[in-house]
Amino acid sequence: MASIDTGGGDSGHKKGPGVKKAKKLSTRVDMTPMVDLGFLLITFFIFTTTMSSPTTMDLNMPKDTNKDEELNKTKESGALTVLLGKGDQVYYYEGQLLPDASNFKQTTFKGIRDEIISKKKSVISAYRTDADCEAKAREKGRPVSDCAEQDFVVVIKPDKEATYKNTVDILDEMTINRVKRFAMVKILDVEQQLINVTEANAGIK
């Protein structure tokens, strides 16, 4: 066991005959309780320690405005609307919602990433050189390639049953896919009804 060896005992000095050895008390210390306590503390610290410190995600919201000139305009061709429903379900449509809702589709958080990527690709491939934007980008030292995706906007509309986790996940998806323009918008009644109908049909709770 772990102990301090003080070198007591035979120290090698030969004493003459008849000289009685003085009885030495052992100076060995029993370390067992200390080691026990050491392990107790290790277990305590292992259980209480939190290794991953929390991080923060920046969120900038726009000012509520009704003035027309302050509103951001979106091209229909570049818009992807993502709706968040209950049970971690995601619904989406491209451009405008058709009156017969034929472009209203259902997916999950796993599937929405592919949708965002493919929509972004199609917007970039449909890009026709915008001289104004590219000149501005050069002036400000930004890459010209940013102009190609300037029309791509993701509109996020969580419904009443969506959780906070869903909201953070979809915002995270924007970071992961480097979507530069996205907006959080209040859900419309038509969309809420569509979600309700889909949820009732699919039995999502």
Next chain:
Amino acid sequence: MTPFVDIAFLILSFFMLATKFKPPEPVEITTPNSVSSEPLPENDAVMITIDKNDKVYFSIFSEKDPGVFDQIIKDLNTQKNLNLTNQEMVNFRKTASVGVPFSSLKSLLGVAPDDQKNVNQPGIPVMDSATNELVWWISEAQSAFSGKALRYLIKGDAKSKYPTFEAVVSALKRNDQFKYNLVTAPEDVPANSALDVFNRTQPADAKK
């Protein structure tokens, strides 16, 4: 056995140094994950907590200047006619978080700070825009922190519902605050996603 014990004590000293004890929290919050890696600011910040039952709590981080607490509670006392005693106002400094409407603030602060965790807090009313009391808390914090860069942290439980978050954001918006930090737990960037490719191809200083 000796090397074994040596290693054990080495591990012990590592954990003792690495451990950082969590400040007392009113409720257990499981934050969602995100890929962002920005560390959490711990000073000069206001934290709005949403628990899993959609209750809203308000807490202030100001280690360097405890006067901020006094100013906030004094202003609220006069503006909302809370009739707080001096002792109750002193208690506010040590209050980890407030999750009660103004009408029950007096009874919460009447309890010693160490026992406040046993008080059942119903949450700050936010859902109705006419009685959104969080607006008051934020505007008081704004004036008490005036001149300093105040950060707004929103710490929501993963299970809390979106409308509560929306109400919290609208309370911040009504005070003309548009930049928030959402508290999350770190997560790895998915391989070969646009962000992953960007991080690998761009030099570190260009990311900002």
